[in-house]
Amino acid sequence: MPRLSWVAVLTTLAVFTTSVHAIGQRTCVAFTASSSTFSVVSGGTAAPILISPDDWPGVQRAAMDFAMDIHRVTGIMPILTNDTTSTSVTSPPIIVGTLGISTLIDTVVKNTNLDVSSISGQWESFMAQEVMNPLPGVPSAYVIIGADKRGSIYAIYDHSEQFGVSPWYWWADVPATQHAELYVESTGCAHGPPTVKYRGFFFNDEQPALQNWAMQKFSNATGAYYTGSPFNHNFYNAVFELMLRLRGNYLWPAMWSSAFGLDDPLNLYDADMYGVVMGTSHEEPMTRSTPVEWNIFGNGLAWDYAINNASIYQFWAEGAQRSKAYETIFTVGMRGAGDLPMAEGGDIPLLEKIVSDQRQILTDTFPGVNVTTIPQMWCLYSEVEGYYDAGMTVPDDVTLIWTDDDWGNIRRFPVPSEMNRTGGAGVYYHYDMVGTFRDYKWIQSSPLTKTFEQMSLAVEREATRIWIVNVGDLKPYEMETEFFLNYGYDSSVWNTENVDSFVNLWAQREFDASIDEAAQISTILSNLTRFNMNRKPELMNTTAYSLINYREAINVLAELQSMSDAANEIYNSLSADKQPAFFQLVWHPVTATYNLAQMNIYAGMNNLYASQARYSANYYADQVESLFEYDFDLENQYHTLLDGKWDHLMDQPHIGYAYWQQPMTNSMPMVTRLQTYKKNIAGVMRVVPENTQGAWPGDNQYNCAQGYSCPNPTITLDPYVVYGNRYVDVAAGGYEGFTWTVTANTSWVTFSEMGGSIDPTSNPEARVYVGVDWTQVPTGISTAVINFNATALDATATAWNNMTNMLNVPVTLVANKTVVPSDFHGFVEGDGGISIQAIHAARNTSVEGITWTQLVGYGRTASGITPWPRMGAGGANFSVGTGPSIEYDFYNFNTIGQAGNVTVTTYVSPSGNAYGLDRPIGFAIGVDDQTPVAEYYYPYAVPGSQPAQWDGTDGYAADNIIQVIQNFTAPPGAHTLKIWMIEPAVVVQNIVINTGDVMLSYLGPPESIVV
Structure with a gap:
C-alpha cells in the first residue's frame, strides 16, 4: 500500500516524554509556543473552529467532539461555527473539512493555492498545516483537510489523541491529560491511505456480559420490540465514536438475540452518518441477522436453500433493500442454521448458485450499478474453506476472508495465484471464542506479539482488503483491539524491533505514566x-x-x-x-x-x-x-x-467448565480434607522430597511401584541443576505438633535450616533446601545419608504412640559431580537434560537476506524466533539444510539408557499449513554433522477442518504449542544443534534435549546453565 513520503513515522512514533501523542502517528502537537507553532489554546483563549455546513454530517459531528476534546484538556471551550466566510472570526481559526465536499475547504485551497495533490482521491487520507491568508481578513489558519469523510474524521481524532484525549476516555474512563497551553506545529500532520482498507471488530458471544450491561444502561429493560435486544442506536453511537477514534471503519454488530437493522430504525442511519461501514458476520448473508431475523420472519421454514430457496431469496432481497442507502459490505455465501455447517446437500454447486442469486439481488437492488463495484465478502470460515479449496468458483471481485482456527492461528493465506484478485483478501481473527473445544471469553489472553506475527503474515500475503476481529464483549480486550486496528491502519510503523513498545506507549498515554x-x-x-x-x-x-x-x-x-x-x-x-x-x-x-x-x-x-x-x-x-x-x-x-457504570460486564462464568460450553455459574474446584483429630498411623511427621508424589514414612502408591514396603527415598543433585539444590518438605501428618531435626553423615551436605517446630494449625510444614558443597566432592558419584528426626509434642502419648511419635526417616542423597572442559562454551546438561530458549543462539547465519529474528515476548517463557523477512527470497522456501540457520552448543554427560542417543524436542508455535497443501509448514534440524531431518510438523487435514492433534483440551491449540520430537546420536561430550529454515512462518520457542531424565511439565524444564 503506498505511503505519503512525509508520513514516514519510524522513530517519531515511539518517544514520549512529557506529552501524549497518538500511538503510531506522526507528532504535530506541542504544549509550549515557538516560532513554528500555531495556537490552539493560549492565555485562556481558544482558536475558533470553522466547518462548512455542507460537509458530511459525520465530519460536523466529529468537529463537535474536537471542540469538546480541547475543553477536556484545557478547560477552555472553543467556539465552533458552521460558516463559509470569515465574518465570525476574531482570531486565527482552525478550519476543518473534506476536500471536494466542504465549500469552506475548497475556498481555502483556492485562495492559498495549497497543494493537496498528495491526498486528493486517496482513501481515508488527510493533511493539516498552517496556511496564510486563507479567507478575507484572516491572516492565518490551521487547516485540517480530509480526502474523504473518514479522512477528515481521522484527522480530527488524531489531533485529539495528541492533545491528551484517549480513544478510551469513555469506554475505559481514561482521564484527559491536562494542559493549559495547546499548540500545533505549523507544518502539521498527515497520513496517506491505510494498509488495510476496511478495519473493524465484531461483537459476539455477547450474553451474559455485554447484553446484560447494555440492557441496564441503554434500554428500557425490555429491549427491542421483535428481539428484546438492548443494542439500540444509543449503544451503537458510543461504539461508532470509539471505532473512529481507533481509526477503524467497519463493524459486525452483535448477532445473538439481536438484529442490527431491525432492533432500532436509527442503527443503520447513525452508522452511515458517523462514518462506519456496516457488515454482518460470516454466517449472516445480505445484512440479515441469522438466525434471529429468520426465526421471526421465516414463517417456520427451514434455513435450507436446497428446499426453500424462494423464501430465503426474498428474505435476502429485503435485507439488501434495507441497506441500500448506507455504506455496506455485503456478506455472501451461506452456512447452516446456528452458525453450523449446511445440511446435507450443501455442496459446491449449491453454494455457487447461492452466490449467483445473491449477486442478482444486488444487481436488482442497485440498478445501473456494476455489481462488481459493490463491496462484497465471502468468509472462508471452518468447512467453507474446504468448499473453496475443493474448487468452488468465487467471483473475482468478492473479497475472500481467510480465518484463523478460532485460537489466533490463521489457517491459510492467499497463495501467489490468488494475490491478484480484484476483490483482494482479508482476515477474520479471534480474541474471543465460543465453540469446540472450549469457550474462552472472560479476560484477555492474546499477546500483541502473537497478533503482530500472524497479521504481519497477512500484510505480506496481501490479505489487506478487510480485517475483522472477534472481540466478544469488547471489554476487557481494550488494548488488544486497539493494536489490531492500529496495525491495520499503518503496518509500516510496527516491526520486530519495536512492536513490544506498543504497550509501553499505550501505558504512557492511558495513565500519563512516567517512562519507568x-x-x-x-x-x-x-x-x-x-x-x-x-x-x-x-x-x-x-x-x-x-x-x-x-x-x-x-x-x-x-x-x-x-x-x-x-x-x-x-x-x-x-x-x-x-x-x-x-x-x-x-x-x-x-x-x-x-x-x-x-x-x-x-x-x-x-x-x-x-x-x-x-x-x-x-x-x-x-x-x-x-x-x-x-x-x-x-x-x-x-x-x-x-x-x-460497568455493572454486568464481568458476568461471564469462567470456573468449572465440564465441556466446551460455558457453565451456567461458577463452581469451585474440588477439594478434600483430612479428619481434624484423626491420628496418622505412620506417625506425626511426613517427609516429601522434591520431584515425587510419594511421602514417607508409611505406604503410598507413589513411593515405589509395589506401593508398600518401599525403600527410603532418594534425591539426586548435580552441579548444573538450575536451582542449585533440592528441597524436602517436613510436614505434619495430623493434628499433633512435633519438633524436628535434620543431620547428614558427611560434611559436604548443606541445609537451609537444621530443625524447627511444626504446629499443624499455624505452621504445618517446613521446606528444607538440601545442597552440596561441590568443592568437597570428588568427580563422579558420591552418596550421603540424611536423617530427618521428629519428636512429638504430646507428652501423654501411650507406649504405642511413642513408636510413631519419635520418627526417623533416612533420605539418600546422590551427588553426581560432573565437569565440563574449560574450553567449552554453551549449555550444559543438568537434571537429566538440556533446555534452551531459542533466542539464546551461539550463531545465526543469514541466507538471501533472511535471518532468524527474535519476536520479543512471543513464547511460553521468553521470546520466539522466526525467519525474517518472511517474504525474503520472494517468499520462497529452501531445501533441507540450505536455508538460514541458527546454532546452539551443548554438552551432555549422559544419553538415554546410556546407549548414545538423545531426544530433541523443539517447541514451535501452532501455526497451520497457511500457505496451502503444497507448502506445509516445516523446518530442518540436525546435530553435529548428521544429516539434517526435515520436520513438517503440522499434520494434513482435509481443507476446512483441523487435524485430530489440534483438537481437545490437551491439543495443539489448547497448549498453544506443538512439540516436534526427533532422536539423534549424541555420545557424551560437546555437540552443536542446528535448525534450518525451510518454510517462512515457523516460530521456534525453545528446545529440550533429553539425556534420560527430563520430567513431565507444562512449560518444559527451566533454561539450562550456560558456561
Missing part, C-alpha cells in the same frame, strides 16, 4: 497475556502446571504474585481520577488472573497433599474456598466501580 512506570506496566501486561495464552483461563485446572517437577506451579504463582503486587503498588500511587481506568485495564485483569491461578494450583496442592497424608491439605482447602469467593468479590468490585 510505563515500562513496569508494559511488563505486567505482557506477562499477563503470555500467561493466559499459555493456558486460557477457561482451560485452567488443578494440574495444568506441574506440582512436583521443576517447581513449575510455585514459580508460576510467584511470577503472578509479583505482577499483582506491582499492579497494586502502581494503583495506590495514582491519583483518584486515574484509578478507575487503571483498575479496568490493568489491576482487575492481573488480580483476577492471579486469583484464578492460585485457586486452581492450591486445589491441586490440596489433593496432592491429601494423598500424601499431609495435614496442610486442610489449609489449602480453606484457601481454595476463600479464593473462590474472592473471585466474586473482584467481579462485584468491577460492577460497582463508578456507581455501577
Whole structure:
C-alpha cells in the first residue's frame, strides 16, 4: 500500500516524554509556543473552529467532539461555527473539512493555492498545516483537510489523541491529560491511505456480559420490540465514536438475540452518518441477522436453500433493500442454521448458485450499478474453506476472508495465484471464542506479539482488503483491539524491533505514566497475556502446571504474585481520577488472573497433599474456598466501580467448565480434607522430597511401584541443576505438633535450616533446601545419608504412640559431580537434560537476506524466533539444510539408557499449513554433522477442518504449542544443534534435549546453565 513520503513515522512514533501523542502517528502537537507553532489554546483563549455546513454530517459531528476534546484538556471551550466566510472570526481559526465536499475547504485551497495533490482521491487520507491568508481578513489558519469523510474524521481524532484525549476516555474512563497551553506545529500532520482498507471488530458471544450491561444502561429493560435486544442506536453511537477514534471503519454488530437493522430504525442511519461501514458476520448473508431475523420472519421454514430457496431469496432481497442507502459490505455465501455447517446437500454447486442469486439481488437492488463495484465478502470460515479449496468458483471481485482456527492461528493465506484478485483478501481473527473445544471469553489472553506475527503474515500475503476481529464483549480486550486496528491502519510503523513498545506507549498515554512506570506496566501486561495464552483461563485446572517437577506451579504463582503486587503498588500511587481506568485495564485483569491461578494450583496442592497424608491439605482447602469467593468479590468490585457504570460486564462464568460450553455459574474446584483429630498411623511427621508424589514414612502408591514396603527415598543433585539444590518438605501428618531435626553423615551436605517446630494449625510444614558443597566432592558419584528426626509434642502419648511419635526417616542423597572442559562454551546438561530458549543462539547465519529474528515476548517463557523477512527470497522456501540457520552448543554427560542417543524436542508455535497443501509448514534440524531431518510438523487435514492433534483440551491449540520430537546420536561430550529454515512462518520457542531424565511439565524444564 503506498505511503505519503512525509508520513514516514519510524522513530517519531515511539518517544514520549512529557506529552501524549497518538500511538503510531506522526507528532504535530506541542504544549509550549515557538516560532513554528500555531495556537490552539493560549492565555485562556481558544482558536475558533470553522466547518462548512455542507460537509458530511459525520465530519460536523466529529468537529463537535474536537471542540469538546480541547475543553477536556484545557478547560477552555472553543467556539465552533458552521460558516463559509470569515465574518465570525476574531482570531486565527482552525478550519476543518473534506476536500471536494466542504465549500469552506475548497475556498481555502483556492485562495492559498495549497497543494493537496498528495491526498486528493486517496482513501481515508488527510493533511493539516498552517496556511496564510486563507479567507478575507484572516491572516492565518490551521487547516485540517480530509480526502474523504473518514479522512477528515481521522484527522480530527488524531489531533485529539495528541492533545491528551484517549480513544478510551469513555469506554475505559481514561482521564484527559491536562494542559493549559495547546499548540500545533505549523507544518502539521498527515497520513496517506491505510494498509488495510476496511478495519473493524465484531461483537459476539455477547450474553451474559455485554447484553446484560447494555440492557441496564441503554434500554428500557425490555429491549427491542421483535428481539428484546438492548443494542439500540444509543449503544451503537458510543461504539461508532470509539471505532473512529481507533481509526477503524467497519463493524459486525452483535448477532445473538439481536438484529442490527431491525432492533432500532436509527442503527443503520447513525452508522452511515458517523462514518462506519456496516457488515454482518460470516454466517449472516445480505445484512440479515441469522438466525434471529429468520426465526421471526421465516414463517417456520427451514434455513435450507436446497428446499426453500424462494423464501430465503426474498428474505435476502429485503435485507439488501434495507441497506441500500448506507455504506455496506455485503456478506455472501451461506452456512447452516446456528452458525453450523449446511445440511446435507450443501455442496459446491449449491453454494455457487447461492452466490449467483445473491449477486442478482444486488444487481436488482442497485440498478445501473456494476455489481462488481459493490463491496462484497465471502468468509472462508471452518468447512467453507474446504468448499473453496475443493474448487468452488468465487467471483473475482468478492473479497475472500481467510480465518484463523478460532485460537489466533490463521489457517491459510492467499497463495501467489490468488494475490491478484480484484476483490483482494482479508482476515477474520479471534480474541474471543465460543465453540469446540472450549469457550474462552472472560479476560484477555492474546499477546500483541502473537497478533503482530500472524497479521504481519497477512500484510505480506496481501490479505489487506478487510480485517475483522472477534472481540466478544469488547471489554476487557481494550488494548488488544486497539493494536489490531492500529496495525491495520499503518503496518509500516510496527516491526520486530519495536512492536513490544506498543504497550509501553499505550501505558504512557492511558495513565500519563512516567517512562519507568510505563515500562513496569508494559511488563505486567505482557506477562499477563503470555500467561493466559499459555493456558486460557477457561482451560485452567488443578494440574495444568506441574506440582512436583521443576517447581513449575510455585514459580508460576510467584511470577503472578509479583505482577499483582506491582499492579497494586502502581494503583495506590495514582491519583483518584486515574484509578478507575487503571483498575479496568490493568489491576482487575492481573488480580483476577492471579486469583484464578492460585485457586486452581492450591486445589491441586490440596489433593496432592491429601494423598500424601499431609495435614496442610486442610489449609489449602480453606484457601481454595476463600479464593473462590474472592473471585466474586473482584467481579462485584468491577460492577460497582463508578456507581455501577460497568455493572454486568464481568458476568461471564469462567470456573468449572465440564465441556466446551460455558457453565451456567461458577463452581469451585474440588477439594478434600483430612479428619481434624484423626491420628496418622505412620506417625506425626511426613517427609516429601522434591520431584515425587510419594511421602514417607508409611505406604503410598507413589513411593515405589509395589506401593508398600518401599525403600527410603532418594534425591539426586548435580552441579548444573538450575536451582542449585533440592528441597524436602517436613510436614505434619495430623493434628499433633512435633519438633524436628535434620543431620547428614558427611560434611559436604548443606541445609537451609537444621530443625524447627511444626504446629499443624499455624505452621504445618517446613521446606528444607538440601545442597552440596561441590568443592568437597570428588568427580563422579558420591552418596550421603540424611536423617530427618521428629519428636512429638504430646507428652501423654501411650507406649504405642511413642513408636510413631519419635520418627526417623533416612533420605539418600546422590551427588553426581560432573565437569565440563574449560574450553567449552554453551549449555550444559543438568537434571537429566538440556533446555534452551531459542533466542539464546551461539550463531545465526543469514541466507538471501533472511535471518532468524527474535519476536520479543512471543513464547511460553521468553521470546520466539522466526525467519525474517518472511517474504525474503520472494517468499520462497529452501531445501533441507540450505536455508538460514541458527546454532546452539551443548554438552551432555549422559544419553538415554546410556546407549548414545538423545531426544530433541523443539517447541514451535501452532501455526497451520497457511500457505496451502503444497507448502506445509516445516523446518530442518540436525546435530553435529548428521544429516539434517526435515520436520513438517503440522499434520494434513482435509481443507476446512483441523487435524485430530489440534483438537481437545490437551491439543495443539489448547497448549498453544506443538512439540516436534526427533532422536539423534549424541555420545557424551560437546555437540552443536542446528535448525534450518525451510518454510517462512515457523516460530521456534525453545528446545529440550533429553539425556534420560527430563520430567513431565507444562512449560518444559527451566533454561539450562550456560558456561
